[in-house]
Amino acid sequence: MRPPRIVVIKFSRLASALGAFLVVGSVMSARAAEEPISFNQHIRPILSDNCFACHGSDAAHREGKLRLDQSGDATADRRGVRALVPGDLANSEAWQRIISNDPDEIMPPPDSHKQPLNPEQRALIKRWIEQGAVYQKHWAYEPVARPAVPAAAQPIDYFISARLARKNLQLSAEAPREILLRRVTLDLTGLPPTPAELTAFLADRAPTDVAYERAVTRLLASPRYGEHFGRHWLDTVRYADTHGLHLDNIRSIWPYRDWVVRSFNANLPFDQFTVEQLAGDLLPHPRIDQLVASGYNRLQLSTSEGGAIEAEAEARNNGDRTDTTTAVWLGLTANCASCHDHKFDPLTQREYYAFGAFFKGLADRPWDGNVRVSAPIVVMADTPATQQRIAALNAAVLPLEKTLSARAAALIAATPPAKLEKTPITYEVIWAEDSDLASPADFRAPPARGQWVSGPGVPVAAGQRALRLEGGVSRPFNFTAGDVTLLVRSEAKAFVHVHPDPANPPRALSLEFMIHTNGTRFIWGDQSAFRPKMSDRYVGPLPPAGAYTRLEIDACESGLDTGTGYTGLRITQSDGAAWWDRAGATLTSPDAAADPLL
Numbered sequence: 240m241r242p243p244r245i246v247v248i249k250f251s252r253l254a255s256a257l258g259a260f261l262v263v264g265s266v267m268s269a270r271a272a273e274e275p276i277s278f279n280q281h282i283r284p285i286l287s288d289n290c291f292a293c294h295g296s297d298a299a300h301r302e303g304k305l306r307l308d309q310s311g312d313a314t315a316d317r318r319g320v321r322a323l324v325p326g327d328l329a330n331s332e333a334w335q336r337i338i339s340n341d342p343d344e345i346m347p348p349p350d351s352h353k354q355p356l357n358p359e360q361r362a363l364i365k366r367w368i369e370q371g372a373v374y375q376k377h378w379a380y381e382p383v384a385r386p387a388v389p390a391a392a393q394p395i396d397y398f399i400s401a402r403l404a405r406k407n408l409q410l411s412a413e414a415p416r417e418i419l420l421r422r423v424t425l426d427l428t429g430l431p432p433t434p435a436e437l438t439a440f441l442a443d444r445a446p447t448d449v450a451y452e453r454a455v456t457r458l459l460a461s462p463r464y465g466e467h468f469g470r471h472w473l474d475t476v477r478y479a480d481t482h483g484l485h486l487d488n489i490r491s492i493w494p495y496r497d498w499v500v501r502s503f504n505a506n507l508p509f510d511q512f513t514v515e516q517l518a519g520d521l522l523p524h525p526r527i528d529q530l531v532a533s534g535y536n537r538l539q540l541s542t543s544e545g546g547a548i549e550a551e552a553e554a555r556n557n558g559d560r561t562d563t564t565t566a567v568w569l570g571l572t573a574n575c576a577s578c579h580d581h582k583f584d585p586l587t588q589r590e591y592y593a594f595g596a597f598f599k600g601l602a603d604r605p606w607d608g609n610v611r612v613s614a615p616i617v618v619m620a621d622t623p624a625t626q627q628r629i630a631a632l633n634a635a636v637l638p639l640e641k642t643l644s645a646r647a648a649a650l651i652a653a654t655p656p657a658k659l660e661k662t663p664i665t666y667e668v669i670w671a672e673d674s675d676l677a678s679p680a681d682f683r684a685p686p687a688r689g690q691w692v693s694g695p696g697v698p699v700a701a702g703q704r705a706l707r708l709e710g711g712v713s714r715p716f717n718f719t720a721g722d723v724t725l726l727v728r729s730e731a732k733a734f735v736h737v738h739p740d741p742a743n744p745p746r747a748l749s750l751e752f753m754i755h756t757n758g759t760r761f762i763w764g765d766q767s768a769f770r771p772k773m774s775d776r777y778v779g780p781l782p783p784a785g786a787y788t789r790l791e792i793d794a795c796e797s798g799l800d801t802g803t804g805y806t807g808l809r810i811t812q813s814d815g816a817a818w819w820d821r822a823g824a825t826l827t828s829p830d831a832a833a834d835p836l837l
Contacts, residue, residue, distance in 0.1 A: 278373060282364060283375075285360050285363065288353075292351070296582050323368060325372040331372075334368055416447060420432050424436070428467050465505075469503045476535055477559075482542065484544065485542040490541075515533065516536075519532040521533075543606045549606065552605035557599060561577075561595040564594075571586065602614075602615045662830065665825065665826065667826070670823045670824070671716045671735075672822075673693075674691050702820070705738070705820040706820060710814060711813050711814055713809065715806075715810075717753075717807040725805050727794050733824045735790055738819075739784040745781065746815060748781065750792045754804070765781075768813035787820065
C-alpha cells in the first residue's frame, strides 16, 4: 500500500509540497527544540543583520543609547524597562517589540528598510531568551577548550557525525583507496600522488586505516609538505621577492621564505614560530636563523621614489606591520581602527596606535635605496663551514669594538670640557680591503668587474687579497650597500692603491667621487684613452708599474662643497691590467662629538 502523500501528489503538486514541508519542518523543529541555542551560531547573525546598525558598537549611530551586542547593556534596567530579561519573555522589551504589529513599536522599524524577523528567526530568539539569553564573546576571544570525546571515537568523525545526526543525515560510505590517497596527498602537499605512490598504497595489505596512517606519516615527512603549507603562510604575511613600488626592484629576502618552509617541515612549535618572527633579533645571542626569521618585519612595500614623503612612507610601513600582525596572529581586521574605534571588534583607535608603537623602533629606514638588500642586513653563507667562519669573525670584532669604545671614552674623559664642545678631527675610513661591497645599482645591472684574489705572486697593499682588473673596466668602491650617503663635513680626500702590471700596464687610470651629478674625473696616463668630458682633470703620467702607488683626489677640487653627499669612489682603467687595493677616504670634521659617522 502506497503512503498517503503519493496520493496527494497525484491530485495537487502544491498540496504535496506543502505537506512534505510541514512534515519535514515539524521533524526538524522538534530536533532543533532539543538543541541548546548558541549566541554566536544562532543569535549573533540575526542581531548583526537586523539590529546592530542602530544598537551596536557604533556610538555615532546608536539609537536610544541601547546596545544589544553586549549582555550588560542589553539586560540593564532603564527606568524599569529592560531590553532582555533572561528567562522572561513577557518582561523582555526587545522581544515584545519583535513580535509587535504596531508600526511605531515593531523592531526592526519600517523606516530601517528591513523586513520583520521571519518565524524561524523569532523562534530562535524566543528559545534563546527562555534558555537564559546567554551571551558569548566573538569566537576569537573565547578561550580555547578541548571538548570531551569518547575514548573509542575518532574526534573528527565524532563531531561531524553528531552534527549530521541533528540534521537527520549520515556519513557517506568510505571512498575507494585511490580516492583517499589522492585527497590526502593534495591536502598535505598540494600535489597529486605519483603512480608509484598509488601502486604502493593499493598494494599495502594492512587495513585501510593503518595504510592511510602510514601514508599520512610519509607525506608529513616530505619536503613538499612544508612548501605547501608554507605557501599559505607566505601569502598571508605578504611575502614578495620585489619591493612592490617605484622600480619594483628585486628584494633578496628569500632566506625568510626557506625558513618558513623548514619550520613547517620541522613542526616548529607555534610559540617559537611566533617569537622568532616578531622579535628573533631581540633574543639573547640570536642565531642566524632567528635573525632571518625576523625578516617578517621587512616584508612591507618599500620605495625610493623621489616624490615620496619620508614621514608618509614610515607611517605607511608602520600601519602595514600593524595590520598584518593583528590579522595573522589575532584574527582581527584591526585596520578599521586606524580611522575610528572599531565598530565590531573590541578595539579602540587609541589601542590600534598603541599596538603600532611596538614597530616604531625598527632599525630599517623608510627608503630602500633601490637596492636588493637594504640595511640592516645579515650575512649568510652557502655552506655551514663558511657560516661558522663568519660567526667567528663577528665574535672576534666584539672585543675590538669594546676596546675602541673604551679608548674613546678615555679620550673624552681626558679632554677639557671646553675643548669637547667643538673639536676638529681628521680620520681615515677604509672602504675596500680584501673585499668590497656590492654595487647599489639597479638589480638588472651586472655585478662589478674583477675578482679579489690571494696567494703567491699576488701583490697586496694591505691585508691578504688584492683586486685584479684586466682590460677596459669601470667599477665602484662603495662605502655601504647604498643605504648611507656620506657628507663632506669639512674636507675629504678619497684614495686607492694601484699596482700596474709590468707586463701589460693600462694606458690610463681615473678616479672620481660617486655623486648624483657628474663630478670631476681625475686622469693619470694617456688622456685620449677615455672619451673626453668637460670636467676632466689631468693629473700626470701613469704610476710606475711593478709597485703600489697611492692615488688621491680632493673633494673640494672635485666640486664637492661642504654638505655635499657621496656614496663612494669610482675607478676606471683603460686596457692593460692592474692590481687595486685598500680604498677609502681621509675625512676632516669640524666637530668630533657631532660627526654622525663617528
